[in-house]
Amino acid sequence: MLEDRTGVPPLPTRRTVLALGLRLGGAAAVVASLAGCGIRLEDDAPRVPGLPTRKPVPGETFLLTLRRHSTDLAAQAKGLGGSTKTVPARLSVLHARQAAVLEAELVHLGVPQTVIDAPVASPTPGATTSTTATPTGSSGSGTTTAAGPKGLAALAASESGDLGPAAVAALAGVGPDTIALAGSLLAQRAAAATLLGAPATWPDPSWSEPSLAASYLEATRAAAYAFEVVAAQSPTGAQRTLAASTLAALQARQSEQEVLAGASATPPALGYPLPFAVTNPAAARTLAVKVLTDLRAAVARELGSTGGDRGPLGAVVQWLAETEVLASRWGVALAPFPGLT
Structure with a gap:
């Protein structure tokens, strides 16, 4: 049977209890009670000595x-x-x-x-x-034309x-x-x-662990090898030009990583397996899209491998950005978080 609480005032809120405790000089007891229950003040709440506050992440x-x-x-x-x-x-x-x-x-x-x-x-x-x-091309009245x-x-x-x-x-x-x-x-x-x-302009990458650069190298070598095939199967036209420029960019990254890796770099393989046979320009374009999409994901995975070392971290961000640009030029959709989406 429900208890008849007519005329009984409602239970006090937490803020009321805290304010009352402060006014009556019982702040220490209230704080101890709240802290013991695991209650913390929010960022915008009044600061009370002894009560734990949120630590920024x-x-x-x-x-x-x-x-x-x-x-x-x-x-x-x-x-x-x-x-x-x-x-x-x-x-x-x-x-x-x-x-x-x-x-x-x-x-x-x-x-x-x-x-x-x-x-x-x-x-x-x-x-x-x-x-x-106000964007270029705007009339100032809310009507906007192309940039x-x-x-x-x-x-x-x-x-x-x-x-x-x-x-x-x-x-x-x-x-x-x-x-x-x-x-x-x-x-x-x-x-x-x-x-x-x-x-964007980037500082010269450098770090004290050459083996870390060596760990990135094989993915770049495999991508560069695949684009040698793409270029060979794209004999003329715009696709040939794009294949050549992409291959040059990947080869430049490969050389950079080999220098950073130093003695930690292993000799390059004679060849790398392809996901399917490439015997014509259409297959070459399909291979280009797959290779760059896979490379983008591989580079993004390396973001967590640097241990917070600024040198390699900045270099990996740069390589990921460059891969996103290369992929975009082959028709891969821009991603809000390249390599993760």
């Missing part, structure tokens, strides 16, 4: 800034207008997806929604926030705003379960800037 400010900038970039790219097949239009959709995935990751890491939604007061250097300016050169240049500059040595340093401080996600996003930024006509 590794690289939290950097991740928050990347999320906010993804939202800004989506708006900036969309504001340029034009066909849905243009690079800005594709980037608009891609950046919106990045913002949503980063928000979900931050929630998963335990970051309160109030923190996620709040403005980032002090962005991590190398990861800037942007404001959406002009200035609009594309501004978008390229915004894309590259998240790059640089400071960004790699911040990336190195991200937790091991999130570093691949954030690193892949930085690679996307660099790829977007390149496709918009403003290639």
